[in-house]
Amino acid sequence: xVRSRVPRKILGVIPARFHxxxxxxxxxxxxxxxxxxxHVYERASLxxxxxxxxxxxxxxxxxxxxxxFGARVRMTRSDHASGTxxxxxxxxxxxxxxxxxxxxxxxxxxxAAIDAAILPLAHEDDIVMATLKKxxxxxxxxxxxxxxxxxTNHAGDAIYFSRxxxxxxxxxxxxxxxxxxxxxxxxxxDFLLNYSALPVGRLEEAERLEQLRALENGFSIxxxxxxxxxxGVDTPxxxxxxxxxxxxxxxxxxxxx
Numbered sequence: 001x002v003r004s005r006v007p008r009k010i011l012g013v014i015p016a017r018f019h020x021x022x023x024x025x026x027x028x029x030x031x032x033x034x035x036x037x038x039h040v041y042e043r044a045s046l047x048x049x050x051x052x053x054x055x056x057x058x059x060x061x062x063x064x065x066x067x068x069f070g071a072r073v074r075m076t077r078s079d080h081a082s083g084t085x086x087x088x089x090x091x092x093x094x095x096x097x098x099x100x101x102x103x104x105x106x107x108x109x110x111x112a113a114i115d116a117a118i119l120p121l122a123h124e125d126d127i128v129m130a131t132l133k134k135x136x137x138x139x140x141x142x143x144x145x146x147x148x149x150x151x152t153n154h155a156g157d158a159i160y161f162s163r164x165x166x167x168x169x170x171x172x173x174x175x176x177x178x179x180x181x182x183x184x185x186x187x188x189x190d191f192l193l194n195y196s197a198l199p200v201g202r203l204e205e206a207e208r209l210e211q212l213r214a215l216e217n218g219f220s221i222x223x224x225x226x227x228x229x230x231x232g233v234d235t236p237x238x239x240x241x242x243x244x245x246x247x248x249x250x251x252x253x254x255x256x257x
Contacts, residue, residue: 008122011096012050012114014040015083016066016104018059022234027104028065029239032246036233037062038069039107046111049118051096055104056086081196082210084185088192098122099192101185105233107242109184113228117186120222128191129214130222131158132182134229141180148181148209150223158221161209181223182230185211191219 016027016037023029027037034042037055044053055066058078066073074093080086087101098121100114113132120127133150141147145163152158160166161181169176187195201216203209214221233239 008098009051009096010049010098010100010118010122011091011094012044012047012053012100012102013087013090014044014053014055014102014104015086016055016057016059016062017083017086018057018062020105020234023236023239025061026233026239027062029233031107031239031243034069035065036107036239037066037104038071040102040104040109041066041069041071043107043109043111044102044114047114047118048111049115049122050100053102054090054094056090058086084192084210085196087187088196091187091189091192094189097189099187099189101187103183103232106230107233108231108245110226110228113182113226114184116224116226117184120224121186121188125188127222128188128219130186130224131211132184132226132228133179133223134182134226136178136180142178148183150179150181152179152223156222156224158211158215158223160215161207161211163207163209179225180230181211182226182228183232 018025020026028035031039055071055073056076057063058076063073063075074090076086076089084101087099091099100118117130117132120130136142142165148161148163149166150158150161151166198213198217200213203216204212231242233242
């Protein structure tokens with residue numbers, strides 16, 4: 001694959017814990033003859049702009065599985081409060097100027113979505129953080145607290161993230177667009193290394209949304225619109241649904257092969 005060139009060294013980091021609260025061991029769950037983690041790693045490796053990709057874990061089982069399918073992988077501390085902190089530990093030992101935090105439970109991650117989030121930081125030094133949003137198509141997601149909504153200004157920077165419907169459509173206008181947040185983050189390296197030291201504010205505590213820490217401390221987050229529909233795996237039921245999608249795509253490929 002011919003990779004497009006950007007003026008920065010860019011590292012993708014996939015934090016991969018074994019002890020997930022709702023679904024322990026999910027990163028090693030099998031999907032179409034591969035682990036979920038291998039699918040994420042291989043999809044991320046198709047990005048045009050990532051210079052390299054590394055898996056960050058604190059579990060020997062995950063480390064061994066990643067090595068078995070040929071991934072770059074590094075053991076990290078076990079006391080990290082979030083994947084962001086784990087990505088920061090990796091970033092502290094790397095020379096990449098931009099760090100992309102890629103969720104380890106999204107086996108269908110779109111490489112083009114990764115690239116879209118990278119571009120603002122690759123070309124503008126004053127943008128320290130970027131993420132993604134997608135227009136909500138299912139009205140039920142607007143009121144679902146598990147679907148995080150985001151509103152942005154004319155420049156494309158986040159005004160607020162919330163589990164509540166934002167904006168509030170007072171006149172119930174069918175034309176009001178709602179956007180959900182896609183949890184992929186791109187950071188300037190120096191900003192990421194200092195992120196965990198930023199004070200946690202009331203908004204972050206109330207919403208339980210870590211990205212609000214940047215906004216509460218006066219930093220901007222560029223939000224790029226994507227058509228990528230995030231399909232994270234949080235439960236065994238989610239795994240079954242994603243596995244069915246993989247099986248359907250394999251059958252379709254067989255028909256046209």
